[in-house]
Amino acid sequence: MDLATQAVALRLTRHYPHPREKVFRAWVDAQALKRWFLPTDAHRCTAAEIDPRVGGRYRIVVQSPDGEQHSVSGVYREIDAPSKLVFTWVWQNKPEAESLVTIELREQPGGTELILTHERLPDADSRARHEHGWSGCLDHLGTMGLR
Secondary structure, three states, X not given: OOXXXXXXXXXXXXXXXXXXXXXXXXXXXXXXXXXXOOOOOOOEEEEEEEOOOOOOEEEEEEEOOOOOEEEEEEEEEEXXXXXXXXXXXXXXXXXXXXXXEEEEEEEEOOEEEEEEEXXXXXXXXXXXXXXHHHHHHXXXXXXXXXX
16 A cells, blocks of 8 residues: 555544443444444444454444445454544445544543544545545434433
């Protein structure tokens, strides 16, 4: 991978009025993840399989409003509960484009700061699509995933 490809990354930050243990759990509990892993209100998470251990795999399937199924999977590279998750990210229809997601959870007065970094995206268009999807998911995490 060349340096130009490595430079395409995305970073998003959110604050949630919940303890970081609760925010962390929303990422590693399949039933919780199915409630909030939605890019828009019109999407539906139809499957979430999670083995939250270093070397464990995950698979998430989201159905778009037109009925198309989008499947993403990967391997957990680092787990430091409740402060950090690092995992690979591979869309089923683009297995050659493996990227890397890091979730950092920091205690803040009144809750938790979440920092999502998605690195090794193939190009700026992919970055824009992921920014849209992750933004929707992180917004839903705050409204539906932390009840």
